[in-house]
Amino acid sequence: MSKAAAVSSPAARKVDEASVCELLSESQQEDIGALEATPDSDDGYVSCWYSMTLDDDPDPSGYEVTVFDSAKALRGTVDGTDAMPTKALPLQLGGRSAAEQITFGDQWSGAITVDLGHDRYLYVEKYAKEHSVSESELSQQARGTAKKVLGNVFAR
DSSP, X not given: XXXXXXXXXXXXXXXXXXXXXXXXXXXXXXXXXXXXXXXXXXXXXXXXXXXXXXXXXXSOOEEEEEEESSHHHHHTTOOSOOSSOOOOEEEEETTEEEEEEEEOSSEEEEEEEEEEETTEEEEEEEEXXXXXXXXXXXXXXXXXXXXXXXXXXXXO
16 A cells, blocks of 8 residues: 555545535625625535626626535536536646636636535635636636635634
């Protein structure tokens, strides 16, 4: 057994619909420009939508933070309707295996999926109107928010 396999990673705290929007503190929500935080859940995952624009804004912008209970739940959200398939960029985030996807269209998004261990996954997406941010900014913003959430997921 390798040293890496012998090291046990700490378990992420349990997150439910009542607590998912607490994965970013109020000051962290202010830092990213969130106007409101709206929880959501379905079988196998919980989400929080951090909106940076008002509900009636024709060009919505904000973040999605989702914790999946399993790889099956994570893969179950892929519906194949994306007109522009993307390839994920593997990376390490907060010492954990992760992947980043940048997508373009009428709305651009930078998405980070992080392995929380114990068959649980974190998904953070920054979305914005096309050309309102550069690809680099989109990536930096998604990674930065994912790091903040990771710090809070493993906080005791």
